[in-house]
Amino acid sequence: LAASQIASVGQRSETIRRSNLSAIVRELHAHGPLSRSELVARTGLTRSAVRGLIGELSVGGLATERSGAPLGGPGRPSVLVAANPAGAEVLAIEIAVDSLAAAIVGLGGQVARLVRVERPRGHLAVDDLVHDVRELAGQVGNPWDQSDRLLGIGVAVVGMVRRSDGFVPLAPNLGWHDVPLGEAIAGALGTAAPVAVANEADLGALAELRRGAAVGERDLLYISGEVGVGGGLFVGGRPLTGAAGFAGEVGHMPVNPDGAMCGCGSRGCWETEIGERALLQRAGRPIDGGREAVESILAAAAQQDAVSLTALNETGRWLGRGLAGLVNALNPRMIVLGGLFGRVYFFVAPTIKEQLDRFALPAAREVVRLAPAALGVNAPLLGAAELALEPVLADPAAWLSRTPQRMLASA
């Protein structure tokens, strides 16, 4: 072998090691604890390779081995490998329409601490946000002051987000235009840890895919609504972020040329037919009644109140009609309804299915199933944690090389 070929083989062995470490950590994170045999089966790596990689991850603090329950009757208990939640932690933040939340989440998805505070709907000054985020982060434990385990910060926000730098060109429900949110949060927390920002629905989709209603799916359409409507799309197991991270604004697809004016400046957007305000208006409630007014519609509908049932049915009809178009355009395997649409699911699902039967192309209709979100209000927050954990999942080796000294010192 020529010298350059040897160097090249060496470089590639290292590339392979990193990618194998990543495969193991991803399995432990999403599906752990797992036995070594399960890891062999899931990754396709050899038994001895898996043993070596687990050893590295254990020394580096990212994995732990422990005895599982014996497999019935006598015999050795099986050894289970788990992600070590304390080995890599992230701070997740959510800026929602009517609440703010923060959580510390460890590798493996374990939530160590979570705080959510209500906030009045409407405009949110960035200075106030910075103040509130600092306070919430303090309540979950200021991990960046005391630990070198903080991998990063993930932020879910109800607005459009440029993924590259967390810039928010538009968040109508917060009254934001052109807010450098990533920068503002990094400044607020005074940390050098990386800040990753994404749209709330995109992150809700990620969380539902990894730990909620859509586990194991690869082609997912997640639609979540309150006043506004957002979508999160996964295609072939990958998030469809679009050229700049703005994809998923399905609420602003035109469905009705004679429809109402939309907050975006257009007319007849899907959001104007399926958003919270349309439901409240159709049910004769104040259109700014918020979640409480929605609850009162659901309570009345449960008592067979005709006006409420008709209003919900109309929401279901427009939901189904628009979803049929998206089923035709994107051929998803699964549709998950979150936020408002998860709460009204019980009442609107039959109408949605009927509309899909009528208006989606049969071949695409046959392969898609519909379900309510499983993670409830915390889906975007948990998705923000997943986003912030991504670097350690993609390349745990880089993280291991930062940690041995700490691990030795704290041992």
Added chain:
Amino acid sequence: LAASQIASVGQRSETIRRSNLSAIVRELHAHGPLSRSELVARTGLTRSAVRGLIGELSVGGLATERSGAPLGGPGRPSVLVAANPAGAEVLAIEIAVDSLAAAIVGLGGQVARLVRVERPRGHLAVDDLVHDVRELAGQVGNPWDQSDRLLGIGVAVVGMVRRSDGFVPLAPNLGWHDVPLGEAIAGALGTAAPVAVANEADLGALAELRRGAAVGERDLLYISGEVGVGGGLFVGGRPLTGAAGFAGEVGHMPVNPDGAMCGCGSRGCWETEIGERALLQRAGRPIDGGREAVESILAAAAQQDAVSLTALNETGRWLGRGLAGLVNALNPRMIVLGGLFGRVYFFVAPTIKEQLDRFALPAAREVVRLAPAALGVNAPLLGAAELALEPVLADPAAWLSRTPQRMLASA
């Protein structure tokens, strides 16, 4: 090293070799001829690795080296490496609304022979199709009779296609329901070569991305129309095929609840507003006048005929409105208009851009550009060739291992 680790390293060196061969062949196919230095720069491989890989490909008949023009003045001419079109050939077939076509295309995208015949619009019996395909294939040279270089057969069809087996559940413009097209074509040609079938617009998008208006783009929305409207989507450089291959049926997104009945059984689909028939009707032409009638509208519009201009403007308005919704949902970098929309581009582009300005979210609007298709009527046929060539691009090593004997025999 333990024995299993050595085996594992051996397996991986082979994996790396295959993936490096693939990287070289993809570059030569899409961007060749290239100098060795360009291949080094484009692939990130070492100079010696590139030399070795080219050697393998040359022996196996997939690449050729030749002297390029000297780089100005005296000095050695540079050596250029090219894909060898004769080294791997495919048969491409297109089943369009008003024509059938076949071509032999070689590695590197070179079209050896191409035949296109008009056919009357309307229903096409599968038996007739089988007959016509056999005849067309004969005209381009029956390559499967005389050559072991035929890599496979790619088919573009104006209908929905299940990618796994080339089954067509629906092709309204051909009058097809549940046609096993892949099977029928394999039977017609009596060949064991693999047959890959995909939707016409999906393959038009692929061709435009690789050799047309969208070279270098990764996030593409391609919309092509005649009577029906199809879309081809690329996201992050990958085709968005959907869960079963049916994605891209954007013509059946609901845009007008009071709109016309659509051939799909729904009402107010985008296709009913932007398809050929809507244009013909608005211009006072017979709705089944076909391409000839469209040409007469364009000729009249060029003479400032008010009815024709208004009709084109209305098509542009609905095109722009729907595209704005797709820009919001998918955040593409580029929109390419093919088929009918390519032909009317000159007249409708200003209206489309105006609609995008009004109705697309500004952040998504800013990053998208609009262009007419560059490959004209042959885009889907060329895309079918690209589809059939994909196996040799993805794993040229498998193809090389089939060919040495042949190459020696014919040398």
